[in-house]
Amino acid sequence: MYKPVYLFIGLRYLWNSHLPKFKKFITLLSIIGIIISTASLIIVISVINGFEENFKKNILSFIPHLIITNKNKCINKSEFPKNIVNLYNFEKVSDFINQEVILRSKNDITIGEIIGIDNTNNENITNYNLKNVLNTLQPKQKNAILGIELAKKLHVHIGDKIKLILLPDKKFFFKEIFNEKTFKIVDFFSTNNEIDYYQILINKEDSLEFLHFPKNFITGWRVWFKQPLSLNLDQIKKSLNNFVLLDWKSQKGEIFKAMTIEKYIILLLFILILIVAILNIFITLTVYTIEKKSSIAILQTQGLANWKIILIFIIIGSSTAIIGNILGTVISVLLIMQNDFLKFLIKIFFDEIDISIIIVPHQIFFINIISIFITSISTLYPAYNAIKLKPAKILSHE
Template structure:
């Protein structure tokens, strides 16, 4: 005799050679439905992970996630709120000097933004790939390195001279006739494949201090990069000092941040929809089995099999279906993810000239599988309750 008996009976109900074709089709479709749901969720989450990783690497690595300054954008370096360094989400902090400027060559004019470069803050500019030209940003010569897109817009070549005109922060200064302006020599370009290529201008710190008429030890503010810029609360960074301004990247890139947030809600809705369909799938499969097996269940009850064990029979049936579907779905998703050619081919049917980036987190896959299994178990409760509420005498009296 097989023990425990309810597992043996549950597995026999799942699949055996005497099952009718209709039951085999129902069971197969149920497993296929769960497999498609699992593989769809895993592939979608992996694509989102890849997109967010590329977004952080190619976009958020070039702009500060948080800027600390004051209303005048002119602050003493000694006023830095040191308690911020205690926060766990901080990756790096660097002081900076910047200002919006008009960039003018012989025939064209555009708006740019100068960023002062310090040798000790080289990590902040590592992604700019300007190591070979950094030596030109010395404190003795008026040299600058500009973005390639800005250079193309103004038809600027290396060693060309450009005029930078500071745009005043306040309306009063803007109405005056005197503007800070100076001639600079372009000694190099940077190309990051990012929007900073169209406006940023790198300049030596000492030259920037003189150009902007900054006093010694005064800066524009501090730039902060976070470990996870996509999920942080700006209120955790604020201090008791009311004169400080805290500007996060979501203010400057509001529409882009909203798009990322909407993407998360869509994925959550998609996840809930797939869970609902999979749960309904299990309910239908079990209900069909129970309607057909109700007489046998009644006979088992008259033979002394308690309701608890009968419940376990159908829990075993639902759980087996879910486990097989989960394993197949996970396997299919892994094959499609690691064989990127297949996935690229499927994506190119809908989108042209798009490159995909995929990143798998084992914990997420484990969590998805666990949630699907739990939903499958919960889905067995209604069919079980429906069949066990009737007594054996009521069921068999109709025979």
């Protein structure tokens, strides 16, 4: 006698040569459904991980995760809130000077943003892929470095001069004239990011003079965090009541929100595939309960406990889920490892898309556990119906 008997019976009813073709087809269909849903979920989540990593690398590395300033956007350095460094996930902070201005060349005019830099901004300067920036942007020399796309928009070249025009405050519009200064273009930066279209780098002392800021005054502080996607602005506001706080979502929140909505919609579609596969298992076990009433009754009369009968149904259902999950996981990991082949498949539907795929092991483990758990839960109702059968009543008709 095979032991444990409930394991032997469960695996025998899962698959054997004597099973009708229809039942084999239903079992295979359930396994294939779980394979497709598991593999799809792992691949989609890995692609989404890649998108989020690119989002952090290409966008959130250039824009600050949190801006601390005041209503006038002109604040003394001595007012720096020291408790900001105690925030969860804090990485680095630097003061900054920026202002939206009008840029005018000989033939064109556009809106841009000046960024004042000096040796306190070394970590941020590296993002611009420039060498010897501080030597190039010496104070009082009125030199400027433009984003490559901004330069194309203004049709300017290295050595040309552009005018920066600062609009006066609306309160004093009739009292002040436009502040205008001429800067010489000494270089371009290219980051393959949207800042190439509007940013212009100048020396911090030149920017202070241009903006008429008092000495030791700045626009505010830029703060970066290790996990910007989990930034809780409301919690930070409680500890910094006297400041104006702007997080990265104020600039890029809509992009991230759209990306999040798309993620949940895609995940929902593949979860529906998983639900269909689980329903197939549920229907199969319900049919087994009806067809094998006599066999179940005999097992009960032979002394097989009700919990062991329940285990037989759980083994049939969970075995299907385990087989499907293992095969789905292996297929998805192989496809992800063969990155070029997966990109080829994606490019059939999308042209000129560059994706990175990042596997997170605990996500794969979570997907597999949830799938097996839900499948096991779906077996409980057919199992409950099976143990409700009364052996004496069923066998009296045999």
